[in-house]
Amino acid sequence: MSDIAIRARRGLPSMSVLGPIIALVVLxxxxxxxxxxxxxxxxxxxxxxxxxxIGIIAVGMTFVIxxxxxxxxxxxxxxxxxxxMILVMNAALPTLGVGIPIxxxxxxxxxxxxxxxxxxxxxLVTALGIEAFIVTLGTMGIYRSLVTWLADxxxxxxxxxLRTFYRPVYFEGILGIxxxxxxxxxxxxxxxxxxxxxxxxxxxxATGSNEHVAHYSNVxxxxxxxxxxxxxxxxxxxxxxxxxxxxxxASASTGLLWELEAIAAVIIGGTVLKGGFGRVxxxxxxxLILSLIDNILNLTDxxxxxxxxxxxGVIIILAVILQREAKAKGG
Amino acid sequence: xxxRMVLAATTAIALAAPVMAQESETKVIGVSIPAATHGWAGGxxxxxxxxxxRLEEAYPELDFVLSTASDPGTQVNDIEDMVATRNIDALVVxxxxxxxxxxxxxxxxxxxxWVTVVDRGLSVEGVEDLYVAGDNEGFGxxxxxxxxxxxxxxxxxxxxxxxxxxxxxxxxxxxxQAIEGSGIEIVGMEHGNWxxxxxxxxxxxxxxxxxxxxxxxxxxxxxAVGVLAAIEASGRDDVQFVLGGAGMKEMxxxxxxGDEMIPADVTYPPAMIATAIEMTALGLVSDAPVSGVFTIxxxxxxxxxxxxxxxPDSPF
Numbered sequence: 001m002s003d004i005a006i007r008a009r010r011g012l013p014s015m016s017v018l019g020p021i022i023a024l025v026v027l028x029x030x031x032x033x034x035x036x037x038x039x040x041x042x043x044x045x046x047x048x049x050x051x052x053x054i055g056i057i058a059v060g061m062t063f064v065i066x067x068x069x070x071x072x073x074x075x076x077x078x079x080x081x082x083x084x085m086i087l088v089m090n091a092a093l094p095t096l097g098v099g100i101p102i103x104x105x106x107x108x109x110x111x112x113x114x115x116x117x118x119x120x121x122x123x124l125v126t127a128l129g130i131e132a133f134i135v136t137l138g139t140m141g142i143y144r145s146l147v148t149w150l151a152d153x154x155x156x157x158x159x160x161x162l163r164t165f166y167r168p169v170y171f172e173g174i175l176g177i178x179x180x181x182x183x184x185x186x187x188x189x190x191x192x193x194x195x196x197x198x199x200x201x202x203x204x205x206a207t208g209s210n211e212h213v214a215h216y217s218n219v220x221x222x223x224x225x226x227x228x229x230x231x232x233x234x235x236x237x238x239x240x241x242x243x244x245x246x247x248x249x250a251s252a253s254t255g256l257l258w259e260l261e262a263i264a265a266v267i268i269g270g271t272v273l274k275g276g277f278g279r280v281x282x283x284x285x286x287x288l289i290l291s292l293i294d295n296i297l298n299l300t301d302x303x304x305x306x307x308x309x310x311x312x313g314v315i316i317i318l319a320v321i322l323q324r325e326a327k328a329k330g331g
Numbered sequence: 332x333x334x335r336m337v338l339a340a341t342t343a344i345a346l347a348a349p350v351m352a353q354e355s356e357t358k359v360i361g362v363s364i365p366a367a368t369h370g371w372a373g374g375x376x377x378x379x380x381x382x383x384x385r386l387e388e389a390y391p392e393l394d395f396v397l398s399t400a401s402d403p404g405t406q407v408n409d410i411e412d413m414v415a416t417r418n419i420d421a422l423v424v425x426x427x428x429x430x431x432x433x434x435x436x437x438x439x440x441x442x443x444x445w446v447t448v449v450d451r452g453l454s455v456e457g458v459e460d461l462y463v464a465g466d467n468e469g470f471g472x473x474x475x476x477x478x479x480x481x482x483x484x485x486x487x488x489x490x491x492x493x494x495x496x497x498x499x500x501x502x503x504x505x506x507x508q509a510i511e512g513s514g515i516e517i518v519g520m521e522h523g524n525w526x527x528x529x530x531x532x533x534x535x536x537x538x539x540x541x542x543x544x545x546x547x548x549x550x551x552x553x554x555a556v557g558v559l560a561a562i563e564a565s566g567r568d569d570v571q572f573v574l575g576g577a578g579m580k581e582m583x584x585x586x587x588x589g590d591e592m593i594p595a596d597v598t599y600p601p602a603m604i605a606t607a608i609e610m611t612a613l614g615l616v617s618d619a620p621v622s623g624v625f626t627i628x629x630x631x632x633x634x635x636x637x638x639x640x641x642x643p644d645s646p647f
Contacts, residue, residue: 037539042565046535153367153376154646155553157581171564247527247560251553252368254528298521298536305521306495 016270019322020285023268023315027292035299045178047288047295049170052180053078055287056239058262059191059280060232062271064132065263066195066278067228068208071121072136074236075258076143081113081240082250083147086156098165106166106244110237117143118233122226140259148252155251163248170245180242187235191280201278204228208275264312265290268319289315358420358615359394361413362608363406364449365427366399367646369525370553371577374601374647375425382605386612393612403431410435414442421445421611425604429454445614449607451498461614463607463625465599470629471502473597474548474574475509477631481572481594485514486545489537491523491530491554502550518544523554530557538565546572552579552596559592577601578632578640579647587637596632598640601647603627 031038057074064071089106096102117139124135150156158166173179195201203224206214215221244250267273268289269282290312297308362383367373376399383395396417400406406427413419422439426432426448433453440446440458448459478488490506493499499522507517519537523530530549534557537544547562547570549555555575562570575582576597585593606627614621632640 035540040539043536043539046532046539050532050535148367148373151373152646153373155370155373247531247556249527249556251370251527252373253526253553256526294532295536298533299540301519305492308522 016322017282019319020269020282020289023319024285024289024292027289027296031292031296031299034296034302038296038299041176043295043299045176045181047291048184049178049180051287051291052184053239053243054258054261054265054291055184055284056187056235056242057232057258058265058283058287059187060228060235061262061266062191062269062278062280062283063195063204063228064232065266065271065273066208066275067204067225068211068275069125069132069225069228070136070263071229071232072133072259073117073121073139073143074232074262075255075260076140076147077114077117077233077236077255078240078243078258079147079250079252079254079256080143080150081110081117081237082244082254083150083156084113085110085240085244086158086248086250087150089162090159093159093162098161102162103166103169107241110240110244111234112237114233114235114237114240115230116233117236118230119226121233122229125229126222126226144252147250147254151251153252155249158244158248160248163245166245166248168245170242183238183242187238188280188284195278195280200224200227205276205278208272209277261290264316268316286319289319356392357394358392359396359417360421360423360608360611360615361396361398361410361417361419362423362604363398363400363409363413364425364604365406366401368401370579370647371525371551371599371601374579374642374645375604377645377647378602378605379608382608386608390612390616393616400427403427406432407435410439414439414444419444421447421615423447423449423604423607423611425449425607426451426453433458445611447607447611449604460622461607461610461625462623463603463610463627465603465627466629467498467501467599468505470576470597470599471505471507471550472509473629473631474550474576475506477574477595477597478515478546478548479510479513482513482515482545485516487516487518487541487543488546488548489519489534489541489544490517490521490548491533491550491558492520493522493525493551493554495522499550506548506550523549523551523557525551525553527553527557530554531561532557534558534561535565538562538567542569544570546570546574549573549575551575552577552582555582555593562592576629577647580642580645583632583637583641586632586634587641589634594633596637596640598630598632600627600640601645602642 037043085106088109089102092102092105121136121139124130125132169179173182203219206219207221207224211221265286266283268286269279271278293312362379364379365372367376383397386393396413398409400409422444424436429451433455437458446459447461449463518541521533523533547558549558552575555573558573572592572594578596578598582593582596586596610621613619
């Protein structure tokens, strides 16, 4: 296990722990100063609900990266699963009619497709021993083309009646908290427990830290890796279930660059890109930081919209610098 | 390099066989367009395929090579392959980007091949024999004029722009000129990147930021879809209408049905590729002169004329 992991265990508040939290607090403060609606329920709900897709995926990505892997295919995978789900639901409409069964069918399709897609990535990486970067770069292209092909170059749209029925899954919830936020929260809680309290979490860190040492310590390295990819695939499916009811459509531009946003959120949150140490709650902060920047820039005219990407870039680099400083000081 | 040459050679042999089998009069038209990665491009691919099929049937002496590229580099390769292996007589090209495509298309033109450029112009003037394009400045102007007409007393509007490009700049300039002095105020302007999801988020934030928004210029139908979803979810009733653009079939249908939120649309037809292919073919098979510039006007789609712009089979 790496020295960073050990220090984090001891609970010393280093810069790598405090950095992202401070950044988040500063952003919330700046947002509240700039616009009085920023802390309103509606705005908070909007931001959290739209962060949920990337957030759910990023939790899975935290495990993949911790175990020393990487997945570039998640954005395309989400688009493909969304397209598949819409096609299946539209096709089943004449037999099943609008109702709960057809929504459950759609959800099942998304979950199964996600698990299968994750399994394919995982097997190519573990059984065939191909570099994760290459495997997922390949599947990224495959899924993107497949969704373009399924949509015949246009947009796949859910039947209008069906969309109206399915819509509450994104826009409504319990006690004023919308479903995507609830699901995101559950995924985070389960993820955090898995990462910090279970043997699986420890195996992920060991695998990512040093494959050979892990192997000799009786960790099934390949099985651990495969499981992280399957879990990520499953979570991409879950994110898609939340995504489809929002606009009821999927096209070749769905989920564009989600993989990079998810990876950025994971790294901002303090997970080590080389593997060996992961932090699920940090990933949540990373996701919130990224979507708050967008939200704040849309709520003001302070900065030219051309520079949105630059500001996000600066924050990503700053977060990593802070963590490295901490590592150097801690020795 | 070596493999690529071998590949090119095998392709050449494979492709040359049927060409040689036909009569020597056969003329080949190469069509190179961006891949169907978003709604408008999908529509364009559809119309390109349709007109190629139609023309191949109508003119047995014409042969077509259609290729789609997902980046400028691939498009250059496509065009090089068409010249090297298919011996094309004419090239119809919708450049992915103007600058990188200019030198390769220029060398094709220099070799005596007829060149038709569509939509995005090249960076050097006078390369092409025929230029078929939409009217971007007019696209913005028609939308602006419609806004002024709908809101004679002025009002607050927000604008969603496309991906930062010269096309987007021209459209916004046309729009701003048209609403100048009308009392319509643009209270917010952000890039929705011609994307549904981005526009949904941007519109949600606009609704938080402004208490009164009278209308939205979404400047594109894909973006209008996201904007409508955000308005619907917010439960606000101050937004009177959303004006999109490009003529997506779902939007044209809503105009046709008299939807109050989508009272009109502005065309920027993906079918302009069909115009270009048809005119190029006409130039090869007949004596009709087709060189010059052909600008396709941006037209306001209203419930009265919507049927004319509705293509139910197109993916866009």
